[in-house]
Amino acid sequence: MARDGARGCAPGPIELWGGVECSVVRIGDGYSSQFDYGGCPRPGDIDAFAALGVRALRQPVLWERVAPRGLRDADWRWPDACLQRIRALGIRPIVGLLHHGSGPRHTSLLDPAFPDELAAYAGAVAARYPWVLDYTPVNEPLTTARFSGLYGHWYPHRRDPPSFWRALHAQCRGIAQAMRAIRRVQPRARLVQTDDLGRTYATPPLQYQADFNNHLRWLGWDLLYGRVGSDHPLWSWLVECCRAQPEDLLWFAAHRCRPDVVGVNHYVTSERYLDEDPERYPPECRGGNGRHRYADVEAARVLSPPSAGLSALLREAWSRYRLPLAVTESHLHAPREDQLRWLAETWRAVERAREAGADVRAVTLWALLGSYDWDRLLTQRRGHYEPGAFEVRRGRARTTAIARMAAALARGDPPAHPVLAQPGWWRRPSRLLYARAAPVPGPPEPGPQPGARSAPILIAGAGTLGRAFSLICGQRALDHRLLARAELDIADPAAVERSLDACAPWAVINAAGYVRVDDAETDPERCFRENVLGAQNLAAACARAGIPLVTFSTDLVFDGARSAPYPEDAAVAPLNVYGRCKARAEACTLDRHPGALVVRTSAFFGPWDEANFLAHALRALRAGGRFDAADDLTVSPTYVPDLVHACLDLLIDAESGIWHLASGTALTWAEFARRAARMAGADVAGLRARPHAELGLAARRPRYSALGSSRAFAMPALDDALARYLREGPPAPRIAQAGPACAPAR
Known part of the structure; x- marks a missing residue:
């Protein structure tokens, strides 16, 4: 992962990376933490991760958990134990400081002091672990800004463009300042910057909104790359609707913090479809932009044929940034066979993107220990659990078929299981709850041929x-x-x-x-x-x-x-x-x-x-x-x-x-x-x-x-x-x- 980025296809085989779902989000006056349910990885779990062939591990050292009352009272015991074991096993840690978080209780995404305080914490982490090279100071800043500033799901529960911009600005500036503080300790430190990458499709009257959404998905990376100037497609919206100060936008061009790796997080829900006829859809899918009322649904439920999929998105990201890429999250809430089909399709998509010249380095097995309450976007504490590579219950981790397939992929073996003969639900005809024909950029990801049969x-x-x-x-x-x-x-x-x-x-x-x-x-x-x-x-x-x-x-x-x-x-x-x-x-x-x-x-x-x-x-x-x-x-x-x-x-x-x-x-x-x-x-x-x-x-x-x-x-x-x-x-x-x-x- 050279600081200069890559100029051609990726060297070497695809690496298997791993990650534990570690979101800590504030809901009102309380916090919802994945680790409160027992999904916190222990040093022994890291041995199981290593046995799969994981080369890099997204390891949380979360601000809210380590130093909720400030650095003087920081409790480093858990990250000390995990990072010590990671180092002993020869795994590269990618240290995360915030994962959909807004920081300890004394700050927030709208606090002007947020970037400085995050940078101070980042410097303390780097000083404690000077051997760590890879960091994700803030996971998915754009997604977090949307959920906290536009949709009101997470603290500070705002629903307006100015709050969205303030939350995004605080996080991206915090990333830049955090990396500066880290590099004062470790000059070779690298930024692995993640965000959700999808695409929006629409009926013709709403193509303008789809175009806007497709520009917006890049904004976090664009800011850090220093690409947001007066010629950026979103400049007018940011200045006029979000009330962004031009000097705040231009600060990023003057203080470029270009990622060393663009981390692509991809889910079925990442690709959306907008329809100007909202009455065709359930009430929870309906919304609008002040100009049109429309429905916003998963593209998989509408598009026939399906979208071009992850391979096309990776090629698009490579063409835009010419920086090394990695799939840093790829998970599906589904029965086990569809989880296997999703992992196999993700791996094959990376192979095709690499064949097309994109420098894609890795696929991250996410979430290694499963996740809780994402069916309600973490807004309700119901303990709804989705297994991952390991199923965590009663204080132990059980290996699932996902882990076995991942280990085979890490060894260089092709994905293999009888269930792979059939396509995942996102490619089966039964997915089409609201079918409409719509143009898609390129052919869909190849899968099993219609009518293909496996051993029963x-x-x-x-x-x-x-x-x-x-x-x-x-x-x-x-x-x-x-x-x-x-x-x-x-x-x-x-x-x-x-x-x-x-x-x-x-x-x-x-x-x-x-x-x-x-x-x-x-x-x-x-x-x-x-x-x-x-x-x-x-x-x-x-x-x-x-x-x-x-x-x-x-x-x-x-x-x-x-x-x-x-x-x-x-x-x-x-x-x-x-x-x-x-x-x-x-x-x-x-x-x-x-x-x-x-x-x-x-x-x-x-x-x-x-x-x-x-x-x-x-x-x-x-x-x-x-x-x-x-x-x-x-x-x-x-x-x-x-x-x-x-x-x-x-x-x-x-x-x-x-x-x-x-x-x-x-x-x-x-x-x-x-x-x-x-x-x-x-x-x-x-x-x-x-x-x-x-x-x-x-x-x-x-x-x-x-x-x-x-x-x-x-x-x-x-x-x-x-x-x-x-x-x-x-x-x-x-x-x-x-x-x-x-x-x-x-």
């Missing part, structure tokens, strides 16, 4: 769970084959072999089996055949073929002696035939196929099944009828769509062993019905909580069988699942009353 996932069993897997695999563009019992009897070894030969799957999901808990007491042979022999046959055949297998078990493998949720390693002690068969099936499966994924779950409910416990309860209570439910059996209800999504993510991540997946709340069947009915607005007067002994159940049940987990993974919470279940619309009332009910078949 074979789903054995077309009951409630199998049909749910089939539906969600279709939504997620995962090729699959659903085989009912008439097509595949898993208890017949020859039938299993024939199906594997015919389908040639890359994975198998066993959603078949005997599910009638009480009937199993009088039909143990059939329960054993379907649940033990069937699971055993699938495991043996998949192991011989080297095929990943997912199979299911139950909370009924436990005896209920505990009063706290059962972890995965708890001893099994089933009380009934069904539970004994499932416990035997677990052991047989893992004995024959140690790489299998065995998922224990409990108390299904979902929007596509009218026979589950909750559907019966709500039908009865909404109709004013009676409904009996056990008040002495504690379970952990599981929302079927969440279960299916979780299992598919874990399958793609190549996880194995026993996992507990449930919606995270322990409660009795009666409490479950009451909670759902109240959320649905149904009268609970007809709900009768009764001991399970009065419900006429043939099979013994454990009094307590709630599932807990020690794994670094969690499904959405029960209340969130219930809200979505009710929005989906459980079956309408059809009967006036229902008889006794306890646990549905599993």
Whole structure:
């Protein structure tokens, strides 16, 4: 990364960089920090980053966290430990001082003293770590100025062009002064300047607004480069609308702080489309500029064909600045296969940009430890988590398929996974919620050819769970084959072999089996055949073929002696035939196929099944009828769509062993019905909580069988699942009353 920049295509292979999402934004009088949720990397995590082949790491040394009350009270312990480990592992740190922040409480983006104070902090950081060469003093200054000064999302919550300019000016001048302070300590220090880079498209009447937006996206870099003079396309707007003083604009030309690397942050949301017919779009997409009312939506939801994508944007940035480039953020909030597709497409886009002569040095794996609450732009603290290369839960980091693909890319291997045969959602026809034809600059990024098929996932069993897997695999563009019992009897070894030969799957999901808990007491042979022999046959055949297998078990493998949720390693002690068969099936499966994924779950409910416990309860209570439910059996209800999504993510991540997946709340069947009915607005007067002994159940049940987990993974919470279940619309009332009910078949 020479200070002089590059004059041709990038030397050497593409580097893999890494970064942790570390935003600290002020909302009113409080702060929202990613690290408050446990996403703070520890020195041990850095070893895991290094194992991926990460050559450079965007390491936060954030002003608000290190010195919230000033440099005299600075707490350097955490950055000391991290940077020491980074240095020992031979990784280059790219130190960040502000990440969407506005500084400690005593300052803000509108404070005239902000640049001087940031520079003082930067000088202290450089003095403490004089060996560090690469810095990003302020991440995404333009984006932060928009969110804080134009849109009002973050402090100081302004919505006017003058505040936008003051926030951008403070940050960019702060960057220039910070780098000057850093270079007094380390003359070879380099500036890696990041911002979001996208493009705006529009219907013809709004092309003028799209042109303005497409000039504005460069403004932060232009200021630092010293390119903003009276001939700049935005000069008049800055002076007249933003009330920028000409001397403040020209200061940057006199104090050039040209980036050594232009850091491009790119997301699906980076590319926008403006439409002068806002009524075609949801209310949250509508806005205007004082001249026109219009809708502002993701271009991926409108453009057909898709936009030219990241490769074209990188070539555009190279043509504009002739400086080395790096993709410094590239993340997608999506199921795992689309995250893999996004990473693979990003890497290929960089390869194509380099082939066209652009000096693109690296792709940054972002966010290594995932991120929290970006679905609400950090304005609400809900703890909504998006996994990254590692999934962080319960104090540990779990490697995902993203990390494995990144490690392969770092080694020089091409991206490879069965899911890559299909395009990401941003390229599938289903993305087009508001399709319009519009010109785009150049052909779109190449991807899988229409109709291309990968090896499928074979789903054995077309009951409630199998049909749910089939539906969600279709939504997620995962090729699959659903085989009912008439097509595949898993208890017949020859039938299993024939199906594997015919389908040639890359994975198998066993959603078949005997599910009638009480009937199993009088039909143990059939329960054993379907649940033990069937699971055993699938495991043996998949192991011989080297095929990943997912199979299911139950909370009924436990005896209920505990009063706290059962972890995965708890001893099994089933009380009934069904539970004994499932416990035997677990052991047989893992004995024959140690790489299998065995998922224990409990108390299904979902929007596509009218026979589950909750559907019966709500039908009865909404109709004013009676409904009996056990008040002495504690379970952990599981929302079927969440279960299916979780299992598919874990399958793609190549996880194995026993996992507990449930919606995270322990409660009795009666409490479950009451909670759902109240959320649905149904009268609970007809709900009768009764001991399970009065419900006429043939099979013994454990009094307590709630599932807990020690794994670094969690499904959405029960209340969130219930809200979505009710929005989906459980079956309408059809009967006036229902008889006794306890646990549905599993």
